[in-house]
Amino acid sequence: MKIRLDRVVKTFNTFRAVKDVSLDIESGELVALLGPSGSGKTTILRMVAGLEYADGGHIYFGEQDATDIPVRDRGVGFVFQHYALFPHMTVAENIAFGMKVSKVKREKAEIASRVEDLLRLVRLEGLGGRFPAQISGGQRQRVALARALAVDPKVLLLDEPFGALDANVRRDLRRWLREIHDELGITTLFVTHDQEEALDLADRVVILNEGQIVQQGTPEQVCRDPKSAFVTRFLGDANRLSAEVRGGIAYAGGASIAAGDLADGAAELYARPGDLSWSQEGPGIAASITRVLDRPGGRRVITITTDGDHLEFDVEPELSVRAGQQGYVSLRRAQVFAV
Amino acid sequence: MSAIRTGRKPPRVGDNPLFRGLLIGIVLIVGAILVLAPLILIGFQAFSDGWRVYASTLVHPDTRHAILLTVITALIAVPINTIFGIAAAWAITKFDFPGRRFLLVLIEIPFSISPIVAGVAYLFVYGLQGLFGPVLDTYEIKILFALPGIILASMFVTAPFVARELIPLMQAQGRDLEEAATSLGASGWRTFLTVTLPNIKWALLYGVVLCNARVMGEFGAVSVVSGNIRGQTNTLPLHIELLYHDYQAAGAFASASILAILAVITIIAKVALERQGAGRVPRPALVTQVAVASETKP
Numbered sequence: 001m002k003i004r005l006d007r008v009v010k011t012f013n014t015f016r017a018v019k020d021v022s023l024d025i026e027s028g029e030l031v032a033l034l035g036p037s038g039s040g041k042t043t044i045l046r047m048v049a050g051l052e053y054a055d056g057g058h059i060y061f062g063e064q065d066a067t068d069i070p071v072r073d074r075g076v077g078f079v080f081q082h083y084a085l086f087p088h089m090t091v092a093e094n095i096a097f098g099m100k101v102s103k104v105k106r107e108k109a110e111i112a113s114r115v116e117d118l119l120r121l122v123r124l125e126g127l128g129g130r131f132p133a134q135i136s137g138g139q140r141q142r143v144a145l146a147r148a149l150a151v152d153p154k155v156l157l158l159d160e161p162f163g164a165l166d167a168n169v170r171r172d173l174r175r176w177l178r179e180i181h182d183e184l185g186i187t188t189l190f191v192t193h194d195q196e197e198a199l200d201l202a203d204r205v206v207i208l209n210e211g212q213i214v215q216q217g218t219p220e221q222v223c224r225d226p227k228s229a230f231v232t233r234f235l236g237d238a239n240r241l242s243a244e245v246r247g248g249i250a251y252a253g254g255a256s257i258a259a260g261d262l263a264d265g266a267a268e269l270y271a272r273p274g275d276l277s278w279s280q281e282g283p284g285i286a287a288s289i290t291r292v293l294d295r296p297g298g299r300r301v302i303t304i305t306t307d308g309d310h311l312e313f314d315v316e317p318e319l320s321v322r323a324g325q326q327g328y329v330s331l332r333r334a335q336v337f338a339v
Numbered sequence: 340m341s342a343i344r345t346g347r348k349p350p351r352v353g354d355n356p357l358f359r360g361l362l363i364g365i366v367l368i369v370g371a372i373l374v375l376a377p378l379i380l381i382g383f384q385a386f387s388d389g390w391r392v393y394a395s396t397l398v399h400p401d402t403r404h405a406i407l408l409t410v411i412t413a414l415i416a417v418p419i420n421t422i423f424g425i426a427a428a429w430a431i432t433k434f435d436f437p438g439r440r441f442l443l444v445l446i447e448i449p450f451s452i453s454p455i456v457a458g459v460a461y462l463f464v465y466g467l468q469g470l471f472g473p474v475l476d477t478y479e480i481k482i483l484f485a486l487p488g489i490i491l492a493s494m495f496v497t498a499p500f501v502a503r504e505l506i507p508l509m510q511a512q513g514r515d516l517e518e519a520a521t522s523l524g525a526s527g528w529r530t531f532l533t534v535t536l537p538n539i540k541w542a543l544l545y546g547v548v549l550c551n552a553r554v555m556g557e558f559g560a561v562s563v564v565s566g567n568i569r570g571q572t573n574t575l576p577l578h579i580e581l582l583y584h585d586y587q588a589a590g591a592f593a594s595a596s597i598l599a600i601l602a603v604i605t606i607i608a609k610v611a612l613e614r615q616g617a618g619r620v621p622r623p624a625l626v627t628q629v630a631v632a633s634e635t636k637p
Contacts, residue, residue: 051518071522078522084515088537098523101533151523 001062001154001187002027003048009056010043017043019211020057030181030188032198035208036234041191042159044208048189049157050074061154077148081160083140085132091143092128095119098151118146121180138169145177149184156181158190162197174201195235199223207231229337232270239276239311241285243269243336250336253285253305254328259336266339273300275333276313278321284328287311292321303329381599384592396582396590397597401570405578406597411486412574413554416493421547424501429535431502432509433517443506446499457495458563461488484566489574492560497550504546505539512538545612552605556598 003025010018018040025031033041046052048059050071058067066074085094092115099111106114119125122142124135132140141161148156161177162170178201181188192198198205199219206216215227226232233240243252243259245267250259252269259267278301287303290310299317304310311329315321386393396402427446431439449457463469465482475482482488516538520530536543558576565572569581575598582591 049522051522071518072524072526076522078519080515080519082515084519086516086519086534086538097520097525097533101520101523101525101529103524147519147523 002060003155003187003189004060005044005048005057006060007057008044008047008054008059010040010047010052011055017211018047018054021208021211021213022057023206023213023216025187025189027187028185030178030201030203031190032202032205033189033191033208034193034195034198034205034234036193038210039208040211041193041208045157045159045189045191048155049076049078051078075151075154077151077153077156079141079144079148079156079158079161081163083132083144085140085143085147087132089131090128091124091130091132091135092119094132094143095128095146095150098147102151114150118150121149122146123176136169137165138173141165141173145180149186153186156186156188158188160191160193162194163192170197177201199235207234209234226335229268229270229335232335232337237273237312238270238335239273239309239313241269241271241309241311242307243267245336245338250334252331253307254283255285255331257331257334257336262336262338267336268339269331269334269336271331271334273313275331276311276329277332278303278313278315278319278327278329280327282328284330285311287327287329289321289323289325289327291323305329378599381592381595384588385596387592388589392589393593393596396587396593399590401573402578402590402594404570405573405575405594408486408489408573409555409575412489412493413551416490416497416554417547417551420494420497420550421501421543423498424503424505424546424550425543427502428505428509431506433514446502449496449498450503454492454496454557454559455563458492458560461492461495461560461564483564484568484572486572488564489561489572492564493554493557496557496560497553500550500553501543501546504542504549508539508542509535541612541615545609548605548608548612552601555601 003023005021005023008018008021009016021040021044023044033044035041043052047054050066050069054067058065060066061074086097089097092112095115095118096111099106099114115128116125119128122145124139124142124146127135127139132143135143145158145161158177162173165173174197190201199222202219204216205219205222207214207222209230215222215231217225222231223235226235232238241252243250243266245251245259245262245264247264248259248261249256250262250267250269257269285305287305289301289303291302293300293302294317298314299319299321300312300314301321302310302312313329427442430436431443462483464471465475465488466472467476482491516534517530520534521527525533555574556576557574558580561574562577562580565574565577567573567577567581569578573581575594579591579594579598582594
């Protein structure tokens, strides 16, 4: 089911949570709404679900205007951040709930066999008789997904689906959700504030800030070509340097890099830790090492430039570096934005 | 040896054995004098003239009528206040609306107001010289000095009991469960019956038990509006007072023992319900800012 948001507006009291958001989600696509807290991403999700009503604009499901269809009849599967499993029902009863209350009457046996299928799909065979309090957080999340899928939703909506889980479980569930999505082909929209999660999981990432979409595209597009300083900063660690653009080249300290078609004048330059390198001789930005952090995957060096900017970057673990060393930082890649 | 003892530190900060013993001792003694002794005394006094007098007091027509009236009052007032309590708790915890905090305070008023003030207020509203008195008189509707007055006064006093048990719990549970049920296609009524109610049932029962105990034991407000007509508008607490003023101490204590037994049953039910509820609290209270901070748990 294709979803289309057309200039959707939502205001809470006087706070404009969502400002004129238009968005197209293709049928079968897996899309992430990514943004810091307060960016309106959850509000958008809840409006698509029908848990909040839009103050302005329209939401279309396929060709149908779904803006005023109540949540009950909208045919969406919603997975809550804290699962919202019914604590007084077993796992199987939780999954069967949607089918039991449905207007479409089903036989008891039919419901039971569908619950079994869903338990198998979310790899929880044999746990149908447990109560939510008796299973782990990751298992609860999978029950919540099975419950949402049980009503054959046209659209699957997930609010911070892995927010309350620890890092290892998160990574496993992420891969698994992707597999389920590919298997069922259901249009899926999920909200997250975790960049890694959005980039790992989604076909397309929609980045929001202060109630507006600031950029959208495939993970590759948003990572390689961020359109603003905000997107660059938000997507991951970045070193910021003040720079000056002259004739299409940005100069920062002793380093320079192509600035595309940016006009001459003051600019800011962002470089990822992996985009900087360290050498004893120039050219580059003169700096001295303040700290060396050893990590399983490599070695991170924190330096301070002569201008007082802090720069962080990664080096090979074999490279001999120590605090107090003097040297030069050179730029391999960077994003330059006008100030 | 005393040097070693004084040098020893208590196992935890504030866990001084002397202080602990003293505090526990004081609480036990005061509790025994204030609470336990009078209750035991009721038991003794009720049987002071023997079983026969105790039994004959209880089967006396006035006593029987008082018990009947008390039960009827409870049977009407408690269900109404239960429904009111659920509605109020639902409104306050699941909706945002202007005046939400005001409603919360309004529900609490009967707790802080003297019941006798409530009784007098009803006199002013429904009494012959009162606001609606003349109108009611024309249509020969009797509210004061009759069952409706007694029920109204009892309901006023016990209005907060159910709501106050439910509000903190429903606030902690939030709206997620209801939203989940609705998104799965359940109607509002079905959501209430199959999702909300099972998760609040222990707190609800507890509120009902407390409400019932208070309705049956209410004296102040009821005594103003009932008129204390023996065998007609006398509830059990009023009956006890009348007996006592008639120097029928044994009879008064016998009737009082019924209320005391009710109290004991209430406490047993309370403990049992709390134990049942304890295993089912789904999440710790996340939202408590509107919770009644000044409340003292009965």
